[in-house]
Amino acid sequence: MNEKAHIRTPLARVRGHGAAKSGTGHFWHQRVTAVANIPLTIAAVIILITLLGRNQAAAAQILGSPAIAIIMLLFIASITTHMRIGMAAIIEDYVHDDNAKLILLMANTFFTIAVGLASAFGILKLSFGV
Amino acid sequence: MITMAETKAPAARPLSPHLQIYRPMLTMMMSIAHRITGFGLYFGTLLLAWWVISASGPNGYARFEAFAGSWIGRLILFGYTWALIHHMLGGIRHLIWDSGRGLGPIERERLAAANLIGSIAITLILWAIGLLAMGGSQ
Numbered sequence: 607m608n609e610k611a612h613i614r615t616p617l618a619r620v621r622g623h624g625a626a627k628s629g630t631g632h633f634w635h636q637r638v639t640a641v642a643n644i645p646l647t648i649a650a651v652i653i654l655i656t657l658l659g660r661n662q663a664a665a666a667q668i669l670g671s672p673a674i675a676i677i678m679l680l681f682i683a684s685i686t687t688h689m690r691i692g693m694a695a696i697i698e699d700y701v702h703d704d705n706a707k708l709i710l711l712m713a714n715t716f717f718t719i720a721v722g723l724a725s726a727f728g729i730l731k732l733s734f735g736v
Numbered sequence: 737m738i739t740m741a742e743t744k745a746p747a748a749r750p751l752s753p754h755l756q757i758y759r760p761m762l763t764m765m766m767s768i769a770h771r772i773t774g775f776g777l778y779f780g781t782l783l784l785a786w787w788v789i790s791a792s793g794p795n796g797y798a799r800f801e802a803f804a805g806s807w808i809g810r811l812i813l814f815g816y817t818w819a820l821i822h823h824m825l826g827g828i829r830h831l832i833w834d835s836g837r838g839l840g841p842i843e844r845e846r847l848a849a850a851n852l853i854g855s856i857a858i859t860l861i862l863w864a865i866g867l868l869a870m871g872g873s874q
Protein backbone atom coordinates (compact mmCIF):
# COMPACT_ATOMS: atom_id res chain seq x y z
CA MET A 607 0.00 0.00 0.00
CA ASN A 608 1.28 3.48 -0.82
CA GLU A 609 1.78 5.20 2.52
CA LYS A 610 1.55 8.71 1.06
CA ALA A 611 -1.87 8.11 -0.45
CA HIS A 612 -3.40 7.43 2.94
CA ILE A 613 -4.32 9.93 5.58
CA ARG A 614 -4.92 7.16 8.13
CA THR A 615 -1.97 5.97 10.19
CA PRO A 616 -0.88 2.32 10.12
CA LEU A 617 -2.23 2.01 13.67
CA ALA A 618 -5.67 3.18 12.61
CA ARG A 619 -5.74 0.51 9.93
CA VAL A 620 -4.97 -2.38 12.27
CA ARG A 621 -7.01 -1.13 15.21
CA GLY A 622 -9.97 -3.34 16.02
CA HIS A 623 -8.81 -6.32 13.98
CA GLY A 624 -7.51 -8.61 16.73
CA ALA A 625 -9.59 -11.47 18.18
CA ALA A 626 -10.88 -9.07 20.81
CA LYS A 627 -11.84 -6.44 18.21
CA SER A 628 -10.21 -3.89 20.45
CA GLY A 629 -6.72 -2.54 20.92
CA THR A 630 -4.30 -2.70 23.81
CA GLY A 631 -6.92 -1.54 26.31
CA HIS A 632 -7.58 -5.04 27.62
CA PHE A 633 -3.89 -5.78 28.00
CA TRP A 634 -3.35 -2.61 29.97
CA HIS A 635 -6.40 -2.92 32.23
CA GLN A 636 -5.46 -6.53 32.94
CA ARG A 637 -2.08 -5.27 34.22
CA VAL A 638 -3.55 -2.38 36.23
CA THR A 639 -6.04 -4.67 37.97
CA ALA A 640 -3.37 -7.37 38.43
CA VAL A 641 -1.20 -4.85 40.32
CA ALA A 642 -4.20 -3.63 42.36
CA ASN A 643 -5.24 -7.22 43.10
CA ILE A 644 -2.03 -7.98 44.97
CA PRO A 645 -2.44 -5.70 48.03
CA LEU A 646 -6.23 -6.02 47.90
CA THR A 647 -6.13 -9.83 47.94
CA ILE A 648 -3.66 -9.85 50.83
CA ALA A 649 -5.92 -7.42 52.73
CA ALA A 650 -9.06 -9.46 51.98
CA VAL A 651 -7.40 -12.69 53.15
CA ILE A 652 -6.33 -11.01 56.41
CA ILE A 653 -9.85 -9.65 56.92
CA LEU A 654 -11.33 -13.10 56.31
CA ILE A 655 -8.98 -14.72 58.82
CA THR A 656 -9.81 -12.18 61.52
CA LEU A 657 -13.51 -12.97 61.01
CA LEU A 658 -13.12 -16.73 61.42
CA GLY A 659 -14.73 -18.05 64.57
CA ARG A 660 -16.74 -14.87 65.19
CA ASN A 661 -20.52 -14.90 65.23
CA GLN A 662 -22.63 -13.23 62.56
CA ALA A 663 -23.20 -9.98 64.49
CA ALA A 664 -19.48 -9.46 65.03
CA ALA A 665 -18.63 -10.42 61.44
CA ALA A 666 -21.28 -8.04 60.09
CA GLN A 667 -20.04 -5.20 62.26
CA ILE A 668 -16.41 -5.63 61.19
CA LEU A 669 -17.17 -6.16 57.49
CA GLY A 670 -19.45 -3.12 57.47
CA SER A 671 -17.07 -0.76 59.26
CA PRO A 672 -15.92 2.04 56.91
CA ALA A 673 -12.25 1.13 56.37
CA ILE A 674 -12.92 -2.60 55.95
CA ALA A 675 -15.96 -2.02 53.74
CA ILE A 676 -13.98 0.30 51.45
CA ILE A 677 -11.15 -2.25 51.12
CA MET A 678 -13.68 -4.98 50.34
CA LEU A 679 -15.43 -2.78 47.74
CA LEU A 680 -12.10 -2.01 46.05
CA PHE A 681 -11.23 -5.71 46.14
CA ILE A 682 -14.57 -6.61 44.54
CA ALA A 683 -14.27 -3.92 41.85
CA SER A 684 -10.70 -4.88 40.99
CA ILE A 685 -11.15 -8.65 40.81
CA THR A 686 -14.40 -8.53 38.85
CA THR A 687 -12.88 -6.16 36.27
CA HIS A 688 -9.76 -8.30 36.09
CA MET A 689 -11.62 -11.58 35.75
CA ARG A 690 -13.90 -10.21 33.02
CA ILE A 691 -10.88 -9.32 30.88
CA GLY A 692 -9.17 -12.61 31.73
CA MET A 693 -12.19 -14.70 30.80
CA ALA A 694 -12.64 -12.69 27.59
CA ALA A 695 -9.06 -13.64 26.66
CA ILE A 696 -9.82 -17.31 27.32
CA ILE A 697 -13.00 -17.14 25.20
CA GLU A 698 -11.17 -15.40 22.36
CA ASP A 699 -8.47 -18.08 22.45
CA TYR A 700 -10.70 -21.15 22.32
CA VAL A 701 -14.03 -20.14 20.78
CA HIS A 702 -13.74 -19.46 17.08
CA ASP A 703 -17.37 -19.52 16.04
CA ASP A 704 -18.42 -15.87 15.83
CA ASN A 705 -21.91 -16.32 17.25
CA ALA A 706 -20.82 -18.52 20.13
CA LYS A 707 -18.01 -16.10 20.88
CA LEU A 708 -20.38 -13.14 20.94
CA ILE A 709 -22.83 -14.92 23.25
CA LEU A 710 -20.09 -16.07 25.63
CA LEU A 711 -18.49 -12.62 25.74
CA MET A 712 -21.88 -11.14 26.61
CA ALA A 713 -22.54 -13.81 29.25
CA ASN A 714 -19.10 -13.01 30.66
CA THR A 715 -19.97 -9.33 30.96
CA PHE A 716 -23.35 -10.09 32.57
CA PHE A 717 -21.89 -12.60 35.04
CA THR A 718 -19.01 -10.41 36.19
CA ILE A 719 -21.19 -7.32 36.62
CA ALA A 720 -23.88 -9.31 38.44
CA VAL A 721 -21.42 -10.95 40.84
CA GLY A 722 -19.63 -7.64 41.39
CA LEU A 723 -22.80 -5.69 42.12
CA ALA A 724 -24.28 -8.44 44.30
CA SER A 725 -21.11 -8.55 46.41
CA ALA A 726 -20.92 -4.75 46.62
CA PHE A 727 -24.57 -4.69 47.65
CA GLY A 728 -23.82 -7.23 50.39
CA ILE A 729 -21.06 -5.03 51.81
CA LEU A 730 -23.06 -1.78 51.55
CA LYS A 731 -26.02 -3.42 53.28
CA LEU A 732 -23.77 -4.23 56.24
CA SER A 733 -22.37 -0.69 56.30
CA PHE A 734 -25.71 1.07 56.14
CA GLY A 735 -27.42 -1.49 58.33
CA VAL A 736 -30.64 -1.82 56.33
CA MET B 737 17.96 -15.23 -10.31
CA ILE B 738 15.42 -17.81 -9.18
CA THR B 739 11.82 -16.70 -9.52
CA MET B 740 8.85 -18.18 -7.69
CA ALA B 741 7.78 -20.13 -10.81
CA GLU B 742 11.11 -21.97 -11.02
CA THR B 743 11.07 -23.34 -7.47
CA LYS B 744 9.81 -26.89 -7.71
CA ALA B 745 9.40 -28.55 -4.32
CA PRO B 746 8.28 -26.46 -1.34
CA ALA B 747 11.15 -25.68 0.97
CA ALA B 748 11.54 -28.19 3.80
CA ARG B 749 10.67 -25.81 6.59
CA PRO B 750 10.15 -27.10 10.10
CA LEU B 751 6.52 -27.45 11.14
CA SER B 752 5.50 -25.97 14.42
CA PRO B 753 5.09 -28.87 16.85
CA HIS B 754 1.85 -29.15 18.72
CA LEU B 755 1.49 -29.18 22.50
CA GLN B 756 1.72 -32.96 23.04
CA ILE B 757 5.06 -33.15 21.19
CA TYR B 758 6.85 -31.24 23.92
CA ARG B 759 8.32 -32.86 26.99
CA PRO B 760 6.22 -31.46 29.85
CA MET B 761 8.19 -28.75 31.56
CA LEU B 762 7.54 -26.98 34.82
CA THR B 763 7.28 -23.56 33.17
CA MET B 764 4.69 -24.92 30.77
CA MET B 765 2.68 -26.56 33.57
CA MET B 766 2.75 -23.30 35.54
CA SER B 767 1.51 -21.39 32.50
CA ILE B 768 -1.44 -23.77 32.16
CA ALA B 769 -2.00 -23.66 35.92
CA HIS B 770 -2.26 -19.86 35.78
CA ARG B 771 -5.09 -20.09 33.27
CA ILE B 772 -6.90 -22.91 35.11
CA THR B 773 -6.66 -21.15 38.48
CA GLY B 774 -7.92 -17.90 36.90
CA PHE B 775 -10.85 -19.85 35.46
CA GLY B 776 -11.62 -21.45 38.83
CA LEU B 777 -11.31 -18.18 40.73
CA TYR B 778 -13.80 -16.63 38.31
CA PHE B 779 -16.61 -18.95 39.41
CA GLY B 780 -15.40 -18.94 43.00
CA THR B 781 -16.46 -15.29 43.28
CA LEU B 782 -19.98 -16.69 43.69
CA LEU B 783 -18.85 -17.90 47.13
CA LEU B 784 -17.53 -14.43 47.96
CA ALA B 785 -20.89 -12.93 47.00
CA TRP B 786 -22.77 -15.54 49.05
CA TRP B 787 -20.53 -14.95 52.07
CA VAL B 788 -20.87 -11.15 52.22
CA ILE B 789 -24.59 -11.22 51.44
CA SER B 790 -25.23 -13.89 54.07
CA ALA B 791 -23.45 -11.82 56.72
CA SER B 792 -26.44 -9.51 57.12
CA GLY B 793 -28.54 -12.07 59.03
CA PRO B 794 -27.94 -14.91 61.51
CA ASN B 795 -29.91 -17.53 59.57
CA GLY B 796 -28.21 -16.90 56.25
CA TYR B 797 -24.82 -16.78 57.94
CA ALA B 798 -25.52 -20.09 59.68
CA ARG B 799 -26.32 -21.63 56.30
CA PHE B 800 -23.08 -20.33 54.84
CA GLU B 801 -21.11 -21.56 57.85
CA ALA B 802 -22.73 -25.00 57.62
CA PHE B 803 -21.59 -25.21 54.00
CA ALA B 804 -18.09 -23.84 54.76
CA GLY B 805 -17.70 -26.30 57.64
CA SER B 806 -18.84 -29.39 55.70
CA TRP B 807 -16.16 -31.59 54.19
CA ILE B 808 -17.09 -30.63 50.63
CA GLY B 809 -17.16 -26.95 51.61
CA ARG B 810 -13.76 -27.24 53.26
CA LEU B 811 -12.38 -29.00 50.19
CA ILE B 812 -13.66 -26.28 47.86
CA LEU B 813 -12.38 -23.49 50.13
CA PHE B 814 -9.00 -25.19 50.46
CA GLY B 815 -8.79 -25.47 46.69
CA TYR B 816 -9.88 -21.87 46.36
CA THR B 817 -7.18 -20.71 48.77
CA TRP B 818 -4.51 -22.55 46.83
CA ALA B 819 -5.83 -21.30 43.46
CA LEU B 820 -5.88 -17.72 44.74
CA ILE B 821 -2.37 -17.81 46.17
CA HIS B 822 -0.97 -19.72 43.20
CA HIS B 823 -2.58 -17.30 40.75
CA MET B 824 -1.41 -14.29 42.73
CA LEU B 825 2.20 -15.51 42.77
CA GLY B 826 1.86 -16.43 39.08
CA GLY B 827 0.53 -12.94 38.42
CA ILE B 828 3.55 -11.43 40.17
CA ARG B 829 5.71 -13.64 37.94
CA HIS B 830 3.90 -12.28 34.89
CA LEU B 831 4.46 -8.72 36.08
CA ILE B 832 8.18 -9.44 36.58
CA TRP B 833 8.29 -10.74 33.00
CA ASP B 834 6.44 -7.64 31.79
CA SER B 835 9.30 -5.58 33.22
CA GLY B 836 11.67 -7.57 31.00
CA ARG B 837 13.25 -9.54 33.86
CA GLY B 838 13.23 -13.21 34.83
CA LEU B 839 13.06 -14.58 31.30
CA GLY B 840 16.44 -16.36 31.21
CA PRO B 841 16.53 -20.18 31.18
CA ILE B 842 17.63 -20.47 34.82
CA GLU B 843 15.52 -17.62 36.20
CA ARG B 844 12.30 -18.83 34.64
CA GLU B 845 12.77 -22.35 36.07
CA ARG B 846 13.46 -20.87 39.49
CA LEU B 847 10.44 -18.60 39.28
CA ALA B 848 8.21 -21.52 38.29
CA ALA B 849 9.48 -23.65 41.19
CA ALA B 850 9.12 -20.74 43.62
CA ASN B 851 5.59 -20.21 42.41
CA LEU B 852 4.58 -23.81 43.10
CA ILE B 853 6.42 -24.28 46.40
CA GLY B 854 5.38 -20.83 47.60
CA SER B 855 1.71 -21.37 46.83
CA ILE B 856 1.58 -24.71 48.65
CA ALA B 857 3.50 -23.39 51.67
CA ILE B 858 1.40 -20.22 51.98
CA THR B 859 -1.86 -22.15 51.59
CA LEU B 860 -0.89 -24.56 54.39
CA ILE B 861 0.20 -21.69 56.65
CA LEU B 862 -3.04 -19.78 56.04
CA TRP B 863 -5.12 -22.87 56.86
CA ALA B 864 -3.14 -23.55 59.99
CA ILE B 865 -3.76 -19.97 61.13
CA GLY B 866 -7.41 -20.18 60.11
CA LEU B 867 -8.09 -23.44 61.93
CA LEU B 868 -6.35 -22.13 65.04
CA ALA B 869 -8.40 -18.92 64.90
CA MET B 870 -11.60 -20.94 64.67
CA GLY B 871 -10.62 -23.33 67.43
CA GLY B 872 -9.40 -20.54 69.67
CA SER B 873 -12.53 -18.43 69.96
CA GLN B 874 -15.25 -21.02 69.94
Ligand code: HEM
Nearest residue numbers: 640643644647689692693695771774775777778824827830
Ligand atom coordinates in the same frame (compact mmCIF):
# COMPACT_ATOMS: atom_id res chain seq x y z
C1 HEM C 1 -4.39 -11.82 43.43
C2 HEM C 1 -3.77 -11.13 42.54
C3 HEM C 1 -3.87 -11.41 41.06
C4 HEM C 1 -2.89 -11.15 40.17
C5 HEM C 1 -1.54 -10.51 40.49
C6 HEM C 1 -3.34 -11.58 38.87
C7 HEM C 1 -2.61 -11.48 37.70
C8 HEM C 1 -2.99 -11.93 36.47
C9 HEM C 1 -2.26 -11.75 35.23
C10 HEM C 1 -0.93 -10.99 35.09
C11 HEM C 1 -2.97 -12.35 34.25
C12 HEM C 1 -2.61 -12.38 32.78
C13 HEM C 1 -1.82 -13.59 32.43
C14 HEM C 1 -1.41 -13.62 30.99
O1 HEM C 1 -1.02 -12.58 30.44
O2 HEM C 1 -1.48 -14.71 30.40
C15 HEM C 1 -4.15 -12.92 34.85
C16 HEM C 1 -5.10 -13.65 34.19
C17 HEM C 1 -6.31 -14.01 34.73
N1 HEM C 1 -6.76 -13.78 36.02
FE1 HEM C 1 -5.68 -12.98 37.47
N2 HEM C 1 -4.59 -12.11 38.98
C18 HEM C 1 -4.97 -12.01 40.30
C19 HEM C 1 -6.16 -12.40 40.84
C20 HEM C 1 -7.23 -12.93 40.13
C21 HEM C 1 -8.53 -13.24 40.68
C22 HEM C 1 -8.92 -13.02 42.14
C23 HEM C 1 -9.28 -13.74 39.64
C24 HEM C 1 -10.73 -14.19 39.62
C25 HEM C 1 -11.58 -13.95 40.56
C26 HEM C 1 -8.46 -13.78 38.47
C27 HEM C 1 -8.84 -14.25 37.23
C28 HEM C 1 -8.05 -14.29 36.12
C29 HEM C 1 -8.43 -14.87 34.86
C30 HEM C 1 -9.78 -15.53 34.52
C31 HEM C 1 -7.34 -14.72 33.99
C32 HEM C 1 -7.22 -15.18 32.55
C33 HEM C 1 -6.32 -16.38 32.47
C34 HEM C 1 -5.61 -16.48 31.15
O3 HEM C 1 -5.76 -15.61 30.28
O4 HEM C 1 -4.87 -17.45 30.99
N3 HEM C 1 -7.20 -13.26 38.79
N4 HEM C 1 -4.14 -12.65 36.22
